[in-house]
Amino acid sequence: MKAQLILEDGTIFIGDGFGSHIDTIGEVVFNTGMTGYQEILSDPSYCGQIVMLTYPLIGNYGINRDDFESINPSIKGMIVKEVSDFPSNWRSEFTIDEYFKMKKIPGISGIDTRKLTRIIRQYGTLKGAICSINNDPDDVLRKLRQTKLPNDQVRTVSTKNPYPSPGRGNRIVVVDFGMKHGILRELNNRGCDIIVVPYHTTADEILKLRPDGIMLTNGPGDPKDVPEGIQMIKEVLGIIPIFGICLGHQLFALACGADTVKMKFGHRGSNHPVKDLTTGKVLITSQNHGYTVDPKSIKNTRLEITHIALNDGSIEGLKHLDYPAFTVQYHPEASPGPEDANCLFDQFLAMIEANKREVTSNA
Numbered sequence: 001m002k003a004q005l006i007l008e009d010g011t012i013f014i015g016d017g018f019g020s021h022i023d024t025i026g027e028v029v030f031n032t033g034m035t036g037y038q039e040i041l042s043d044p045s046y047c048g049q050i051v052m053l054t055y056p057l058i059g060n061y062g063i064n065r066d067d068f069e070s071i072n073p074s075i076k077g078m079i080v081k082e083v084s085d086f087p088s089n090w091r092s093e094f095t096i097d098e099y100f101k102m103k104k105i106p107g108i109s110g111i112d113t114r115k116l117t118r119i120i121r122q123y124g125t126l127k128g129a130i131c132s133i134n135n136d137p138d139d140v141l142r143k144l145r146q147t148k149l150p151n152d153q154v155r156t157v158s159t160k161n162p163y164p165s166p167g168r169g170n171r172i173v174v175v176d177f178g179m180k181h182g183i184l185r186e187l188n189n190r191g192c193d194i195i196v197v198p199y200h201t202t203a204d205e206i207l208k209l210r211p212d213g214i215m216l217t218n219g220p221g222d223p224k225d226v227p228e229g230i231q232m233i234k235e236v237l238g239i240i241p242i243f244g245i246c247l248g249h250q251l252f253a254l255a256c257g258a259d260t261v262k263m264k265f266g267h268r269g270s271n272h273p274v275k276d277l278t279t280g281k282v283l284i285t286s287q288n289h290g291y292t293v294d295p296k297s298i299k300n301t302r303l304e305i306t307h308i309a310l311n312d313g314s315i316e317g318l319k320h321l322d323y324p325a326f327t328v329q330y331h332p333e334a335s336p337g338p339e340d341a342n343c344l345f346d347q348f349l350a351m352i353e354a355n356k357r358e359v360t361s362n363a
């Protein structure tokens, strides 16, 4: 069935609908990863967004039961050049079309994704609509321009109740701002005794759980829409060691007095080079963010920049100069993408051990 993609600047693309044939509106962003569409479509950080994949063939290894990053995908839609109807992989259980029909997500294929990428790179991320070819484009455009993008995505995707993932190692409270399950897997692999808590959990509630460390997860939207998280971080900083990823990194920066800004079109892909300023090494990283910490805002804080993006010089990592706490803008849990930065989870646990020794020696 023919479908159309309409951008808020008035550009119209005609393509073929796949998945659910419902109309949708969202922020159109592009991801340049060559693989990993299943992890991308189930990454809660894309909540409210229509994701365009620049790799030209999507769905060729199907949808399997192992690679989800959340139970229910929260993307608004997907834009691709070509969708594969006949996946070939021993793990495949559904085609992407079947899966999107089941989850009520619309997709559009047959789109000139190079042209669309150029538009977004030139003008920045835009709102867009995927709808039936029968809709009047002027009506859709009017509705699209009137539609405000949501600001409550973290509330939508965060867990409603705390839950444990037991282990015999360090107790980690994972604050779920829209967590990718890859983060849990990394902590589980290291034997951690995990308690996942909702985004609005207060510092007191967290401290009552007697954590050895606090993990601030990734998540969707503007970090300034999550004041509960910023307040909590201010109160636990210096008491419990902290590791933050992506939205967790941005919230940490705000809690420490830095500022965040929206990027023109963000970083989304699996091969973003990042320089670790402490070692001089370059890591190839997995990324998905549309906001960034403003470098001008760092000088009045007690933060040190530990990592920078080599494509545009933006901040990719921070550490606190006085307290055990560090954060990264990229995804050390990969899922999808390279595992160059996986050792950050080990560094988190080493920081926890060092902190325990310090607390004991000061006692």
Ligand SMILES: NC(=O)CC[C@H](N)C(=O)O
Pocket: 045, 217, 218, 219, 220, 221, 222, 223, 245, 246, 247, 248, 288, 289, 290, 291, 292
């Ligand atoms: N993956 C993330 O945590 C993304 C963080 C934030 N929502 C951004 O777009 O910048």
